[in-house]
Amino acid sequence: MAEQNEKLHIVVFPWLAFGHMGPFFELAKLIAQKGHKISFVSTPRNIHRLPKVPENLQPLVDLIQLPLPRVDKLPENAEATVDIPHHLIPHLKQAFDGLQQPLTMFLERCKPHWIIYDFAPHWLPPICSQLGISCIFFSIFSASALYYFLLDHYTSKARVSAQNKGFPDEHYETNESGVSDVFRVLETTNSAQASAIRTCMEIEAASLKLLESIYSKPMIPVGLLPPSLEFSEDSNDENWDTILKWLDKQEKGSVVYVAFGSEVRLSDEDFTEITKGIEMSGFPFFWVLKKQNTSNVELQDLVVNNSGTGLVWRTWAPQMRILAHKSVGGFLTHCGWSSVNESLLVGCPLVMLPFQNDQFIVAKLMEEKRVGFQVQRSEHDEKFSRESLANALKAVMLEKTYKSEAKEMSKIVGDKELHQKYIDDFVEYMEIHKPVLKD
Template identity: 40%
Template sequence: MLPYLAFGHMIPFLHLSTALANSGIRVSYIISPENTKKLPSIPPHLSPLIQMVQLPLPHVDGLPDGAEANVDISMDQIPYLKIAYDLWKQPIMHFIEHNTPDWIIHDFAPYWISDIAREFNIPHILFSIFPASVYSFFGPPEYLAEPSKYWTSPERLSSPPEWITFPSTVAFPSYEAPYVLAGFFGTNASGVSDSKRIATCISSCKAVAIRSCKEYEGQHLDLLETLFRKTIIPVGLLPPAVPERRKSGGGGAGGEEEWEATFKWLDERKPNSVVFVGFGSESKLGKEEVYEIAHGLELSGLHFLWILRKPMWAVDDNDALPLGFKTRTESKGKVCMGWAPQVEILSHQSIGGTLFHSGWSSIVETLQFGHTLVVLPLVIDQSLNAALLVEKVVAVAVERDSKNGSFKRESIARALKKAMVDVEGERVRVRAREMKKIFGDIDLNQDYIDGFVQYLRKDS
């Protein structure tokens, strides 16, 4: 298993590793030492089947010391992390040469894995941590490898492409399209664009495994077979296991006592009355954005639990929020700085909705409990995810400026009230609860894993 070094990638790869190990498959999970410390621990009964292979990440000028994941760096430093990742090729090749796996399952970034697979005659599978709708939007690998064949302007990114023949609203907002065109298709400091990396992986792999299911996006999965001319294997949604309710917390800036108090606070709220607010570990929100979210929460009058990682621009935790915000909202909400047991929080009966960035992992974690979604996408795939959620009437989008994508506190408050309490949002709440039958169905998702395991055993 070879994930890219971002937690939105490493965690799904770990979930897939656990699912495969549960089926009796031995897994070697390639990871760097610092990231190993931050990943969830392997369930004890599976530890004999999952080997965490720690390979040091080569040093690269432009990366801070100890930076081994997107979470450790600013947006403009990410290409340098990809340089270090590409230098991983030699130690990974050495490991594969001496361990001869039956399969290599990898992320989008290691476009060079085809060289290793060819040299040692090992089949490889691209595992997409994104839903099929993201890949189907971008089209066949030749358009990813050579964007000039189709992706010639931002305007093309702002509407569904010609190969999507069924009704669809999945596209980028006009304010984001220029950045996608430059950032996704353009060459960066690593020397290889993200679109080129993906195209190379698709062209050389034996199959593409997708973290998704036909019940959610069957048309997009079927379309991928045509676009990629490869076997497409949905592996299910990989919903994380719900941990038993803890007697005390653990982790986080405040340690166990803070989490014990937080869950006690949740216990005292009415069912489905609290908004969970979280934008992932790697989102880079600006000061004005964080402050508008804060004021919007206050303006909504709803109960909220906000998990906020201290932004790089903040001097300290207090500077990360508007002056007096915590005091003014102490009867309505809680702000927890740093790490949080997100799945455990989302499983609590008082949580009724989520304000978030619409990352795919967070969508899965939220819909497995049937919570209403309020979407505020920030980068690349998140806008496409959000568009499909709104299309399926399971999410409310925060209204934004059509020219620059900015948002105001009033828009945050309106979206939250619509999703949580207003009559006009009732259909969204009903549809979100219905999604629990897909996203939270253990047997359904296990059937997809069983199908993937059957494919691996048959073709190895």
């Protein structure tokens, strides 16, 4: 019994992107709630940008800061993908690889039972093997996306299929960091004792079974890590007060919420087609338009539609609170897995405009579930038009099917007991299979 109750020490090491750090942080807190010690490792600036650790978990969650090595071409204070343009990301990976030595020294010192890592540290598994630390690869992507990404390396004809799903050539090519993204994923997944996936059987049972069919190690769904709907942390936020006043003036279910995450950068053409498409649809909109989302087109070029009102928001906005507001009837999204889950948590249907990588796979999955409508792209050049965007907006905002199916899906995404059971099973796996630590 004493051995069963032994508390684990688990190191959590995400890639330097907030779309990755967020789910890793949520997973870390959920494991800590089970009484296990967590060391969350990232760079100083990223650690300071994380939400506060809840007071009751502070004794169990240590935030470990490892300074990011300097690399030519990376701007000063650039410690995450949000800090740099897309073409500099390989240099960020190069800097990330420079964390090998300080992380090794930390692991030698603290001797954890497990390390839960992301796709990027291809150099980490041999170090863990030498130190007797067990590894788990954590996929922040859906099971469907991970399956299509790995499929290329298990069947000879899959490369074309995977690329058609939105994975560009750049993932297969060696970049300035010295290796390819595919190499990183293969090294981290193949060397892990198990893979944890941010999904659940209720939504992705078929994809999980397909993954298990090509992968010889445990594939453990950890649930969707849905955020809290209590909104305690930002209840006094001035941004929210301003947004709330605007939303309260709009009719129920009439507003399109528009946001494309922190990674998508719109071309001039895409920006123009989106603005004109929203205008053509006639719906009021709330658009979170951060600098990194936009091209060289001036903001003044955004036309407020004639039949309603529009609000463009240039700084951080509380996405969950906006999606949950009664005036919001649809979410125009790039289909990042986190954004999709946040929208479905509150039963808000999706207008899906994917741009890259797993976003196309998530859009296809959600289209099959009838919780959203994908903006049609031309087969000739894969571009979308203002007309196709306006049609998608009208379909989701006016047809009741998408709203009702999204409401049904919210019962799964918002089922706290269901997702807690996935966490319980995952933690139990780590407890049962914990390594015997070396002296």
